[in-house]
Amino acid sequence: MAKQAILGLFQDAESAANAGDALKSAGIADTEYDFLTDSPYPEGAFGEREEKHNLYLYPFIGALLGLTSGILITAMTQVAYPLETGGKPILSLPPMAIVCYEGTMLGAILFTVIGIVFESRLPKMKMGLYDNRITQGLIGLLVNAEQEKGPEVMQILNGAGAVDVKSEDD
Amino acid sequence: MQEGKVLPAAQINRDLLRSILETPRWFWPVVTLLGLIVLVAAITIGVMINTGLGITGLNYKVVWGFFITNFVFWIGISHAGVMLSAILRLAKAEWRRPATRAAEVLTIFSLMTAMIMPIIHTGRPWRILYWAFPYDFARGVWPNIRTPLVWDPSAILTYLTSSTMFVAIALVPDFAVLRDRTTGWPHRIYTLLAMGWEGNPRQWKLQIIAGVLLSALILPVFVSVHSIVSWDFGMAVAIKSWHSTVFAPYFVVGAVHSGVSAVVFAMILLRWAYGWQEYIRHEHIDALGRLLIVVATGWFYFLVMEIVFGIYGLEGDELAVRALQFLPTESGVPYNIWMIVFVGITYFLPVILWLPRAWRRNLWIMSTACISVNVGMWLERYLLFVPGQANKQFLTFTWNDYLPQPAEAIIVGATFAFVSMLMLLFSRVFPLVPLYDIKEGDILKTEIKVGRRTVPATFRED
Numbered sequence: 001m002a003k004q005a006i007l008g009l010f011q012d013a014e015s016a017a018n019a020g021d022a023l024k025s026a027g028i029a030d031t032e033y034d035f036l037t038d039s040p041y042p043e044g045a046f047g048e049r050e051e052k053h054n055l056y057l058y059p060f061i062g063a064l065l066g067l068t069s070g071i072l073i074t075a076m077t078q079v080a081y082p083l084e085t086g087g088k089p090i091l092s093l094p095p096m097a098i099v100c101y102e103g104t105m106l107g108a109i110l111f112t113v114i115g116i117v118f119e120s121r122l123p124k125m126k127m128g129l130y131d132n133r134i135t136q137g138l139i140g141l142l143v144n145a146e147q148e149k150g151p152e153v154m155q156i157l158n159g160a161g162a163v164d165v166k167s168e169d170d
Numbered sequence: 171m172q173e174g175k176v177l178p179a180a181q182i183n184r185d186l187l188r189s190i191l192e193t194p195r196w197f198w199p200v201v202t203l204l205g206l207i208v209l210v211a212a213i214t215i216g217v218m219i220n221t222g223l224g225i226t227g228l229n230y231k232v233v234w235g236f237f238i239t240n241f242v243f244w245i246g247i248s249h250a251g252v253m254l255s256a257i258l259r260l261a262k263a264e265w266r267r268p269a270t271r272a273a274e275v276l277t278i279f280s281l282m283t284a285m286i287m288p289i290i291h292t293g294r295p296w297r298i299l300y301w302a303f304p305y306d307f308a309r310g311v312w313p314n315i316r317t318p319l320v321w322d323p324s325a326i327l328t329y330l331t332s333s334t335m336f337v338a339i340a341l342v343p344d345f346a347v348l349r350d351r352t353t354g355w356p357h358r359i360y361t362l363l364a365m366g367w368e369g370n371p372r373q374w375k376l377q378i379i380a381g382v383l384l385s386a387l388i389l390p391v392f393v394s395v396h397s398i399v400s401w402d403f404g405m406a407v408a409i410k411s412w413h414s415t416v417f418a419p420y421f422v423v424g425a426v427h428s429g430v431s432a433v434v435f436a437m438i439l440l441r442w443a444y445g446w447q448e449y450i451r452h453e454h455i456d457a458l459g460r461l462l463i464v465v466a467t468g469w470f471y472f473l474v475m476e477i478v479f480g481i482y483g484l485e486g487d488e489l490a491v492r493a494l495q496f497l498p499t500e501s502g503v504p505y506n507i508w509m510i511v512f513v514g515i516t517y518f519l520p521v522i523l524w525l526p527r528a529w530r531r532n533l534w535i536m537s538t539a540c541i542s543v544n545v546g547m548w549l550e551r552y553l554l555f556v557p558g559q560a561n562k563q564f565l566t567f568t569w570n571d572y573l574p575q576p577a578e579a580i581i582v583g584a585t586f587a588f589v590s591m592l593m594l595l596f597s598r599v600f601p602l603v604p605l606y607d608i609k610e611g612d613i614l615k616t617e618i619k620v621g622r623r624t625v626p627a628t629f630r631e632d
Contacts, residue, residue: 038179038347039609040374051372055379059387074315077304081312098321098398105391106328112387113335116380117365120373122342124366132350134369137179137609142370 004150005129007036008141008157009164016139017046019160026156028145036130036140046139058115059108066107070100129168138163176612177448183347186605189444189597191351196443197594204591211584214577215290223293225577232559232572237291239551240582243428244284244589245326245399246421246547250429251277251333252392256385265457267607268449272440272593273433274337275602279592280432281330283585288322290581318401325391325398332388339380342367343606377606396422403555411480411491411558420472427462427469428547431520431540434458436593438533438540440602449603452531459530459539463521466543470517473550487563494557501571505557512553516546 010016016035023033030049035041043050074096082090117123134140141162143153150167157165177185218225228235254273258266289295300306302323304313313320345364352360367373400421403412414420434455441450480488496506520539529535560571596602618627 034370036369037374038343038369039606039613040378041371041613043371043375046371048371051375053372053376053379055376055383059383073304077312077315080304080310081314083314083316085316092316095316095321098394099315099324101394102321102324102328102391105387105394106331109328109332109335109384109387109391112380112383113339116339116376120376122365122367122373124368127366127368130368135179135347135350136183140369142368 002147003144004147004168006143006145006150006153006157006165006167007129007131008143008160008162009131009133009138010141010160010162011138013041013045013139015161016141019141019157019162020046020048022156022160023141023143023153026149026152028143028149028153032145033141033143036134036142038135038137053119055112055115055119058111062107062109062111062114063104064107065111066103066105067100069107070103071096073103074099129166131164131166133164175448176615179609182605182608182612183351185446185448186601186603186608187348187351190348190599190601193598194443197598201591201594204587204594207584207587208591211581211588214580214584218290218577218581219293219295225575227573227575227578229570229572230568231566231570232556234291234555234559235572236552236574236578236582237287239548239555240585241284241287241291242399242421242551242555243548244280244287244585245396246425246428246551247280247432247544247589248277248284248329248333248429249392249396249422249425250433251275251336252385252388253426253430254433255336256389256392259381259385260389263457264611265454267611268446268451268454268603269433269437269458270607271337271340271604272436272602273429274333274340275593275596276429276433276436276589277333278330278337279589279596281326281333282592283589285326285330286585318398318405321398322402325395329388329391329395332384332391336384336388339377339384340604341600343369343373343377344601344604347605348601393422396425403558408563409558410485410487410561410563411495411554414476414479416472416476416479420469420476423465423469423472424547424550427465427516428544430458430462430465431543431547434462435537435540435544438537440597441533444597446603449608452533455533455536456527456530459524459536462539462543463524466517466521466524473513473517487561491558491561494561495553501560503560503571505553508549508553512546512549514546515542516550 008016008019010019020030020033020035024030024047035046035048075091078090078092078096084090129142131138131140141157143157145153154165154167226235226237251274254266255270259270289298292298292301300311301313302320306312315321342364345360346367346369349357349360349364397418400417403409404414404417406412437450437458438455440446477492480492494505495509498504498506520543523529523535523539523542556572560569562569593602616627617624619625
């Protein structure tokens with residue numbers, strides 16, 4: 001079934017949330033619409049679905065890779081150019097720990113950043129239906145519903161007090 | 171803590187993007203002037219590399235002078251970013267909002283400036299690569315990872331990469347605002363940088379988690395960086411007064427002291443330059459002033475401990491360095507007078523200025539106090555490094571004191587112009603106050619009635 005994107009713009013959070021509730025009552029699943037804002041609102045402010053993510057896994061993977069790189073670099077450097085000092089072991093653990101620590105943290109941070117971008121579904125190569133007024137404070141309600149439900153969705157958005165409603169066809 | 175009024179998003183965009191969408195008349199003349207100073211320093215560096223370090227005052231025994239002092243100073247300034255951004259973000263301090271971005275950007279630029287110092291200090295900068303990184307496969311010469319001079323680049327590069335990522339991720343929503351407010355080639359660039367950001371709940375949720383998660387990850391790096399910088403000195407057994415276990419926390423707290431002071435001064439300048447009175451308010455400067463009293467006192471404690479530990483052991487060499495620092499010297503260099511000046515302007519003067527609430531809200535007084543701290547902290551590093559090396563030691567027969575030469579003064583002076591120029595150029599293309607953070611603060615701001623009083627309140631999410 002072909003989908004149609006419809007964007008309603010609201011002046012305040014209350015009317016946007018009401019529009020969301022009205023869409024839900026009309027049988028439109030909460031996965032079919034999204035609220036677009038220019039700043040973070042408290043979770044659940046619009047009655048939106050809870051977002052699941054796996055961001056917390058990324059730092060662990062990065063840390064593990066960073067630690068491994070740190071161990072390899074420091075150990076191989078010392079083995080490749082052995083500096084024997086007073087009969088002590090060639091692999092000196094305290095300095096290795098410092099470089100490994102930095103490697104671990106660097107890996108964790110780099111992978112967290114990759115995770116944030118990936119889990120945010122970015123980069124998005126093609127912007128869908130959007131309006132510049134969203135970054136001026138209006139709240140967008142973007143609905144991706146089946147084409148035949150288009151007129152009904154527009155009616156709901158207008159009825160909930162949208163200051164403007166536009167669709168992909170406009 | 172909520173003295174400002176709630177502003178519409180359109181006005182926040184207009185005010186905070188003014189530095190990007192309009193060019194003030196003073197902007198290019200100031201940037202050109204700063205650029206010229208940097209150019210003079212670059213030429214001086216060229217001459218120094220060509221003719222050798224003989225044009226500096228460095229000698230045997232004082233081999234670490236102005237450049238290394240300046241390196242530690244700028245590393246110190248770089249600690250402001252994480253201190254303000256990460257700690258205050260984790261502590262959910264509302265007043266952090268206008269200060270975080272400027273602090274993080276100052277971190278990046280001061281780290282970059284700091285890294286230039288040891289590189290040029292080597293005299294043969296091209297060699298530093300194979301001293302620090304295991305890359306020279308052809309000759310089979312590998313770095314000695316047992317020296318702090320190898321730990322240092324690993325820590326600083328980790329910190330620089332992390333801070334840059336931290337800033338870049340937080341900039342994405344602001345790039346979207348710029349994408350929507352620009353036309354032509356700037357629009358195309360900001361569209362690319364915004365990566366298709368549309369501001370849905372998932373993106374915002376991850377952006378908020380990112381702030382907290384990255385803050386928690388960068389904090390240990392922040393502590394490690396200045397600890398490792400302190401080990402550049404602390405691990406040197408041969409030089410008395412450097413070999414102290416208190417150095418790591420002492421350096422970290424000192425770095426926060428100078429860094430936060432620098433951020434306060436930068437915020438006052440930005441407020442004045444771009445007319446951001448509604449965003450960088452007296453309450454923010456006041457809060458930072460109170461924080462600085464605590465930080466300064468913590469730093470003063472470590473300073474006293476460092477001196478007491480040095481004297482308490484009654485070791486001859488250690489006492490000789492302390493005598494050089496606190497008593498008149500044979501060579502006539504007045505380290506003792508500099509010591510008094512340094513303690514006075516780093517602790518007593520600023521703390522006295524920060525104590526009365528009215529003075530903390532006076533921007534002239536706050537600027538004076540913050541500049542005073544930074545002059546003092548620069549002097550602190552100098553007085554920590556140079557007397558230790560100039561001190562006469564057993565079985566060493568060549569003695570010299572250190573007199574900085576014009577080349578060093580030009581290069582060190584120009585680093586301040588370099589950081590200022592980079593900050594100004596950054597503010598020309600990216601917002602220095604995070605727009606979405608300010609807008610979020612306004613959304614969460616409300617007033618509640620308690621009895622007959624209406625008081626400000628802020629809703630916070632866990």
